[in-house]
Amino acid sequence: MASVTSSTxxxxxxxxxxxxxxxxxxxxxxxxxxxxxxxxxxxGQLDFAMVSxxxxxxxxxxxxxxxxLAGLCVYHGLxxxxxxxxxxxxxxxxxxxxxxxxxxxxxxxFLLIGYHLAQFQVGH
Amino acid sequence: MATVSVFRFDPELDExxxxxxxxxxxxxxxxxxxxxxxxxxxxxxxxxxxxxxxGAVCGSCAMHINGRYRLSCATQMADLGxxxxxxxxxxxxxxxxxxVDMDKFFEKYERLRPWLVxxxxxxxxxxLQSPEDRAKLDKLVDCILCACCQAxxxxxxxxxxxxxPALLLKLDRxxxxxxxxxxxxxxxxxDTEHGVWRCHTAYxxxxxxxxxxxxxxSIARLKGAAIRRQFTGRVE
Ligand code: SF4
Ligand code: SF4
Ligand code: FES
Numbered sequence: 124m125a126s127v128t129s130s131t132x133x134x135x136x137x138x139x140x141x142x143x144x145x146x147x148x149x150x151x152x153x154x155x156x157x158x159x160x161x162x163x164x165x166x167g168q169l170d171f172a173m174v175s176x177x178x179x180x181x182x183x184x185x186x187x188x189x190x191x192l193a194g195l196c197v198y199h200g201l202x203x204x205x206x207x208x209x210x211x212x213x214x215x216x217x218x219x220x221x222x223x224x225x226x227x228x229x230x231x232x233f234l235l236i237g238y239h240l241a242q243f244q245v246g247h
Numbered sequence: 248m249a250t251v252s253v254f255r256f257d258p259e260l261d262e263x264x265x266x267x268x269x270x271x272x273x274x275x276x277x278x279x280x281x282x283x284x285x286x287x288x289x290x291x292x293x294x295x296x297x298x299x300x301x302g303a304v305c306g307s308c309a310m311h312i313n314g315r316y317r318l319s320c321a322t323q324m325a326d327l328g329x330x331x332x333x334x335x336x337x338x339x340x341x342x343x344x345x346x347v348d349m350d351k352f353f354e355k356y357e358r359l360r361p362w363l364v365x366x367x368x369x370x371x372x373x374x375l376q377s378p379e380d381r382a383k384l385d386k387l388v389d390c391i392l393c394a395c396c397q398a399x400x401x402x403x404x405x406x407x408x409x410x411x412p413a414l415l416l417k418l419d420r421x422x423x424x425x426x427x428x429x430x431x432x433x434x435x436x437x438d439t440e441h442g443v444w445r446c447h448t449a450y451x452x453x454x455x456x457x458x459x460x461x462x463x464x465s466i467a468r469l470k471g472a473a474i475r476r477q478f479t480g481r482v483e
Contacts, residue, residue, distance in 0.1 A: 134444030135473055210405045210447075215440045 134209070137202050144199040151192045180243040193236040201225045248272055249324055251282055253294060254334040256341050264341065266332070267291070271324070279319040279333065280308055283345075295344035303457065306393030309336055310345055316395035316455040336398035338407070352394055355410055359418050359436055364429035380425040387420035387465070389458045396452035396462050408441040412452035412462030415443060419465035422472065431482045437466075438473035 163169060163177065174180055180189060205225055212218050249271050256264035269290050271282045283296050296319070299305040303321040310319050311334040313327050324331065339347040365374065396412040397403050403411045410418070415437060422433035437443045443466050452462040475481050 132440075133438045133442070133473070134440045135438060135477055138444045138470070139474060209440060210402060210445065213406055213408050 137205060141199065141202050141206065144195045144202070148192075148195050148199055151195055154188075155192060175243045180240065186240060186244065189240055190233075190237055193240075194233055197229045197233050197236075201229045248329075249282070249327070250330050251286065252330070252332045253283075253286065253344065254341075255294075255344050257343055258341075267294075273324070275325075277324045279310070279312055279317070279322045279324060279327070279331065282324050282331070283319065283333075295342075295346045297346050304391060306391035309393040309395045309398070309457075310334065311336060311398070316399050318393060318395075318457045321457060336394055338398050338400075338404045339394070349394065351407065352392075352397060352411075352414075355408075356392070356414050356417065359410070359414060359421075360429070360432070361417055361421065363421065363424065363427050364432070365426055366428070374426045376425055383423045383425075384420060386460050387416060387423060390416055390420070390460055391458060392417075393457060395455045395457060396460075399451040399455045400446075401449055401451065402445045402447065406441060406445055409445045410437070410439075410442050412446070412466065415446070415469060416460060416462040416465040419468055422469060431476070434469065434472045434476055434482065437469040438476075443470045443473065 159169060159174070163173065167173065177185075180186070202225075205221060208218055208221055209215060251269045251271050252266040253269065254264055255261070255267050269286045271277075271285050274281075277285075280296075280298055280301065283294065287294050296308070296310070298308040298320060300307075301320045303318050306318070308319040309316060311317075312319065312322055313330075313332055316336065319333075333345060335341050335345045335347045339349060339352065342348050363374075390413065392413060394413055396416075397414070400409075400412050402409050418433055418437050421427045422430060422437075427433070446463070446466045448463060448466075450463055453460075456462070472483070475483065
């Protein structure tokens with residue numbers, strides 16, 4: 124039987140990535156809650172000073188871990204916005220500008236989070 | 248005696264729809280369709296509704312009855328209590344009273360080529376199919392195109408071009424048929440922004456289907472086929 128692959132966007136990739144990021148977020152957010160809100164919070168006041176001074180946010184591993192969480196949140200949230208718009212707009216060509224715009228917003232947001240988290244590395 | 252509130256709308260006379268109340272005497276075994284006939288014959292001859300087979304086979308008499316999409320010929324008045332509210336199917340333009348315009352629904356249906364595509368010579372017998380392959384179609388061929396599921400889906404409202412649960416189930420009916428050779432086309436027909444990816448798995452369609460069919464499972468099957476095709480090139 125014929126083998127066909129299409130390069131035209133059909134909604135498949137955003138749909139699939141929404142599920143994958145959703146599943147990963149369950150793991151990452153659970154770990155985030157367990158670590159910060161139960162484990163660390165029991166050690167004292169959970170505030171900016173504590174988060175920035177904790178080994179998790181100051182080591183490279185912790186930085187990568189938190190940045191993965193940030194990436195998942197940004198992608199999942201903005202892809203959700205795209206989905207809602209695509210649900211309501213009948214002529215999808217009218218919103219072809221939306222996906223590039225959301226990518227720009229997403230990358231900018233991700234870099235901003237990365238910049239602020241990196242401040243913890245130098246001991247703020 | 249039941250009070251039956253019927254949605255009324257005549258585009259030539261009315262700016263907006265309203266409800267008329269009628270009183271229908273109880274009768275054992277009376278269906279909602281028969282109650283509408285009672286109204287037509289004894290109270291108001293101008294009331295508009297669709298029907299054909301009266302036996303839950305043709306799908307023409309689907310309506311929104313007491314908060315649920317149902318076939319009026321297969322719904323007993325006795326099961327509905329003293330107050331019955333009947334509206335036309337949602338998400339489709341009302342032509343008059345309980346009659347909706349299904350042109351768009353059938354246009355979309357036709358675009359899916361709802362027939363077996365198989366150009367190979369037939370030979371001197373019908374195309375054979377194993378019992379196992381036929382069993383895959385058991386539920387799928389039961390769809391009567393009543394459009395209850397189509398009207399219940401939130402996304403046929405937000406995107407009127409969305410193929411919708413009824414027609415995606417029909418697409419699956421041909422995709423899953425071992426005799427059909429247009430498998431790649433079937434997958435491609437569902438793999439669009441107005442296709443399977445618009446479904447948010449809200450399950451309304453399964454809830455309302457009078458034939459107990461599962462359009463969501465059909466949509467999931469078509470999604471799986473599209474993902475396999477996209478990443479492995481396999482058309483199956
Ligand atoms: S499961 Fe999908 S097709 Fe069925 S009602 Fe929900 S969104 Fe619509
Ligand atoms: S799937 Fe069920 S509700 Fe939908 S059109 Fe077919 S019979 Fe009607
Ligand atoms: S009249 Fe045919 S399904 Fe009800």
